[in-house]
Amino acid sequence: MSDPYRNLLVRLWRDHVVQFWPLLIVAFVLMVIEGSTLGAISYLIQPLFDEVFASGDASAVTWVALAISGVFILRALSGFGQRLLIVTVGLRVTTGLQSRLLSHLLGLDARYFQDNAPGSLIERVRGDTLALQGAASSTLMTLGRDTVSVISLLSVMIWSDWLWALLAMAGVPILILPLTILQKLIRTTTRAAREAAARLSTQLDEVFHGMVSIKVNRLEQHxxxxxxxxxxxxxxxxxxxxxxxxxxxxxxxxxAAIGFLAVLVYGGQQIMEGDKTVGEFMSFFTALALVFDPMRRLSAVSGQIQAAMASLERLYDVLQARPTILTPAQPKPVSRGDIVFDNVDFSYGDSPVLHQLCFTAAEGRTTALVGPSGAGKSTVFSLMSRLVDPSAGRITLGGVATTEADLDALRDSIALVGQDSALFDETIAENIRLGRLDATPQEVRAAAAAASVLDFTDEFPLGLETRVGPRGASLSGGQRQRVTIARAMLRDVPVLLLDEPTSALDARSEQLVGEALARLSRGRTTLVIAHRLSTIRDADLIVVMDKGRVIEQGTHDALIARNGAYARLHQLQSAGVTTPL
Ligand SMILES: Nc1ncnc2c1ncn2[C@@H]1O[C@H](COP(=O)(O)OP(=O)(O)OP(=O)(O)O)[C@@H](O)[C@H]1O
Ligand SMILES: [Mg+2]
Known part of the structure; x- marks a missing residue:
């Protein structure tokens, strides 16, 4: 086992398992009892034959019968107890591990979640922990109970006749090599199976999230x-x-086959000559017949450990992933002030997205970003909120580079209304409250009023207490947008990032929400992205982007006078091309 995995096992043991040691010890004692009952039964076969059947000793019937049934009852009780304990510990360890995995994942970079599909992460948090639990529980049970069974049964065999016992195990050395090879095979094939399971989950996740486009494009069969x-x-x-x-x-x-053959070939003569009592003979063969079952399970243990390792490796991958976007060791406090993009370069992997981007969004003013789709406008917001960091250049807020500032404080000073409204399957009020968890119901309601959420919730029987469905599915696009705007309003922070906040609204709601946003952005440093130029003509500065560069900037009037890209776009739109309803 390589070092990282040993470390992980040690960590798992220390953080999640060791606290259950009293239960584990009791379970282990019960396993020893359960395991030794097999030896006791085969041992009792000898008096059963020799004293009861052969000599016809009537008083022996009772004690042998009582002893054998007593052993079975002991076996039943200890087996029940240890299984229950092992399953309890297993479930507790697994659920603890699942919580820990989620907390760890929540701390990772946004980037990690683009590289790892939700389905595959779900499979790790749920599937791999459960697979690990299954393998670990049966391994523990087998190791505890079956080792004792094998030892007790072998003892009975040796006690009957040590030479026979040796012969019975003649097949073991021959098959050690094939067993070892098999273990390696199990590990690689199990790993492949776990990866295939992750791909399945990823696809299921995509299918269920994409149901609408599957239906309208009639992709069901595909x-x-x-x-x-x-x-x-x-x-x-x-x-x-x-x-x-x-x-x-x-x-x-x-x-087993080799063992029986060897014993019978060698010992058959002895039996026929009557060197042994029937009882000794029966006792030996009962033990021999019983010993292969626990041995089978023991041989499977190393396969189970290999299978568990395959899941453990996948969990290890998650746990060793480290966030790169962190608060620096000596963070600077976040203050108010201008937002400055100073020669910022950024690429997603190998594809460059922003090139020497420069602009200043003045404190307390509204700066609009316009430009064609794919120009990099939303990326500017990702950089500002440090979901990603620039590959070159600096972004400063009030003179402090985002990468030098306290990350929590930076994010606490930003409210983002993104292009896709992220709602959770809770009530509308709870979704708004996510903007500021300690907001009072009155504040939530005020934000809902300002963002025109009440306009539509008043018609719902449960009002603001209506559940929005998974990812907000039971609201319309425009309603979802208003809920996220209300969330941003509740946040009450100095920096507002609005990514097409009103794109899904009809003209009337756009006007209402637009007015609310205008009130909200008063006095706050606001960056707004808009395709409809009508919504941003009053911005203090308009930055026109194309292909990751700033191609012109100025006020609406100045840009019109300049007669460049913005003026052309404006002309197109005033000709009615994209005028809203
Ligand atoms: N997660 C990502 N991984 C790789 N490339 C990305 C990712 N997100 C965006 N891009 C690429 O970065 C470029 C800029 O994307 P961005 O979302 O910033 O555009 P935008 O100006 O907001 O466009 P739109 O107006 O359509 O929203 C695009 O070419 C896009 O393909
Ligand atoms: Mg965008």
Missing amino acids: EAHRFDTEVNGFLAAQLRAERGKAANPAIIDVI
Whole structure:
């Protein structure tokens, strides 16, 4: 086992398992009891035959019968107890680990979630922890109970006849090599199966989120077919893993066959000559017949450990991911002031998006960003709120570079209304309150009024207490937008970032919300992105972007007078091309 995994096991043990040590010890004691009952049963076979059946000793019937049924009841109780304890500990460890994984994931960069699809992360947080729990519980059970069973049964065999016992195990050394090879195979095939499971979850996630476009584009068959392909891939991978696991006990049965053969060939004569009592003989063979079952399970243990390692590796990948966007060691306090983009370069991976971007958004004023789709306007907002950091240049707020400022304080000073309204499956009021968790119901209502949310909630029977459905699905696009605007209003912070905040609204609501936003942005440093120039003509500065560069800037009048890109765009729009309803 390589070092990182050993470290991870140690960490898992220390953080999630060790606190359950009293339960684990009790479970282990019960396992030892359960395991040793098998030896006791095969041991009791000898008096059963020799004293009851052969000698016909009537008083022996009672005690042998009581002893054997007593052993079975002990086995039932200890087996029940240890299973219950192991499952309880297993579930507690798993749920603890799931919470920890989520907290860890929440701390990672926004970037991480673009590189890792939601479905695959869900599969890690849920699927891999459960797979780990299943494998770990059965490993613990097997190790505790079956080791003791094997030892007790082997003891009975050795006590009956040590040479026979040795012969019975003749197959073990022959099959050690194939068993070892099999373990490696199980690890790689299980890893492949887990990855296939993650792809399945990713696709399911996409399908359920994209249901509307699937239906209107009539992609049902296409998606079903795509899923079939993935599911077949998963099936093949999982079957390969299961084949490996199933081969394990088969190898043990081969060992059993060799063992029986050796004992009978060598010992058959002795039996016929009557060197042994029937009881000794039966006792030995009962133990021999019973020993292969726990041995089978023990042989599967290392396969289970390999399977658990495959899940553990995937959990390790998540836990070792570190955020890069952090508060620096000596953060500077965030103050109010101008927002300055100073020669900012930025690329997503290898594709450059912004080139030496320069502009200043004056404190307390409204600066508008306009430009064609893909120009990099939303990226400016991602940089401002430090969802990503520039590859060159600086972004400053009140003279302090965003990368040198306290990250929490920076984000606390920004309200963002994004292009897609992020609503959660809670009530409208709760969704608004996400802007400021300690807001009073009155403040929430005031924000809802200002963003014209009350205009539509007044018609709902539950008003602001209406649930919005998963990702806000039961509201219209314009209603969702107004809820996110209300959230930003509640936030009451010095910097406002508005990414097409009214794009989904009809003319009347746009006017109402526009007025509310104008009131809101008064005195705040506001950056607003808009495609409809009519909404930003009063901005103090208009920055025109194209292909990641600033191509012109100025007030509406100055830009019109300049007769450049902005003037052309304005001409197009006033000709009615994109005039709203
Ligand atoms: N997560 C991402 N990964 C890779 N490339 C991205 C990512 N987000 C945006 N881009 C690319 O960056 C460029 C700028 O995108 P951005 O979202 O900033 O454009 P925009 O000006 O806001 O456009 P729109 O007006 O359509 O919203 C685009 O070419 C886009 O393909
Ligand atoms: Mg955008």
